[in-house]
Amino acid sequence: MTTITWQSVQAEALRRIRSREWPPGAQIPHEADLATELGCARATVNRALRDLASAGLLDRKRKAGTRVPLNPVRKATFDIPIIRLDVQARGLPYTYRLLHQTTAAPPPDVAQRLMLPGDTPMIHILALHLAANAPFCLEDRWINPAATPHITTADLSEISANEWLVQNAAFTAGDVALSAIAAPPATAHHLNCPPGAPLFTVDRTTWAGATPITCVRLCYAPGHQMQAKI
Amino acid sequence: MTTITWQSVQAEALRRIRSREWPPGAQIPHEADLATELGCARATVNRALRDLASAGLLDRKRKAGTRVPLNPVRKATFDIPIIRLDVQARGLPYTYRLLHQTTAAPPPDVAQRLMLPGDTPMIHILALHLAANAPFCLEDRWINPAATPHITTADLSEISANEWLVQNAAFTAGDVALSAIAAPPATAHHLNCPPGAPLFTVDRTTWAGATPITCVRLCYAPGHQMQAKI
Known part of the structure; x- marks a missing residue:
């Protein structure tokens, strides 16, 4: 049998x-x-x-x-790792450089994405993640300090806001938009590529329940690939 | 109580x-x-x-x-709809144009991605998907006819290979890579954009068990966004 x-x-x-x-x-x-x-x-x-x-x-x-579905919609799943781990998983040494940190009212599109009044003071971070000393990803982030009061005690020149938030500001939901943009001159300067170069770009907004935590644009150096499985 | x-x-x-x-x-x-x-x-x-x-x-x-995980890896999930439905979900009328269909040995990178001998004759399709008569996505696809014998009876000028395959060649697994590329001249011509424009690009390979079905590059017109939820 x-x-x-x-x-x-x-x-x-x-x-x-x-x-x-x-x-x-x-x-x-x-x-x-x-x-x-x-x-x-x-x-x-x-x-x-x-x-x-x-x-x-x-x-x-x-x-x-x-x-049997008439129009099957297949789903692909992507990992969203800490940028440091993404670099190290490629077998490359990781370094991090805080370029700029300030508290200011966010631009209108950021306030709108976070559903906060435009005059809410927020923490603005610009930071560069490097792989083997070459620019890997430029992080341009706004953080709602009301959602993360401890962040004032964090030294964001030592630990990236990306990593600090993952460890300290657990989120329940997030929106992600992926696109390709032409490198603006300042971004091109930081990523050490020609202005107008095609950059794989991730825009992410995260929430803890109804409280907005952060919204970030990650621009990856030319040639970056994001892998997924169906 | x-x-x-x-x-x-x-x-x-x-x-x-x-x-x-x-x-x-x-x-x-x-x-x-x-x-x-x-x-x-x-x-x-x-x-x-x-x-x-x-x-x-x-x-x-x-x-x-x-x-509580030490380094939580968050996952984002993307829908992979038929391109026609993606266009129609944006409220735009969809049209489709078959630009080129031939049977030939695939280039080495395609054969390698499909794990097939380089001299396997395959169906090559180049097709343009339009939204409101504007180029939306250029589909450059290789199909393994051994996995999809019925495709020889399909009129791929009437139904896109994307849609025909979803309906006729159910797949069990797939790899997806997302990136941003500078539009090559021929691609720019079809998408009606300047050469070098940043294009959001999806490379996908799908399998039915151990049999490779197809490998496709989708180049979206400038400005395309792909949305996901965490």
């Missing part, structure tokens, strides 16, 4: 989806029926379909049964 | 993490002890901690208990 593995059930389910034997929009057989048909335990079918569901290839609803 | 909600337990747990009452690296109390301390059901504590764990603020291990 051969044992039917969940991997072989998964391969068979995948074959039926790809051959359109189970066409887009259609409900697939119940787990118990599939188990009988394929000669395996129901738990084996359940295990086989779980990965397909989490990959977006099947849509499992508690009461409505399992369907 | 007041009922303790899971939301209030979550707020309290978050306060303890942020105040370092539960410092990085420390194990937090058992769920049962927290339930007793806070005067609520154990299920309420479990529900409260679940989101914090999935957000990376707590690290739950079946046997070792729950800890």
